[in-house]
């Protein structure tokens with residue numbers, strides 16, 4: 001039965017679905033500035049030492065994608081070509 005209340009409810013559900021579909025999917029990226037600073041992190045290697053070769057590195061999707069570091073909680077922007085003073089050969 002199509003009562004006015006049911007029609008209103010349907011219209012609201014439709015609008016709600018449309019609104020949800022319009023919310024962009026944003027990949028949440030974050031940096032742990034405190035750890036970066038205290039460990040003197042930089043986005044470039046130190047000689048032949050780079051995050052990609054460090055035991056603490058958590059690789060991203062691809063070999064050149066940013067990843068994480070086991071000692072930088074919440075940081076998802078660690079460059080595989082980066083470096084910090086905590087580097088240990090992996």
Ligand code: SF4
Pocket residue numbers: 039041050051052054055056057058068069070071072078082083084085086087088
């Ligand atoms: Fe890179 Fe330092 Fe983490 Fe090693 S400890 S992966 S060098 S940020």
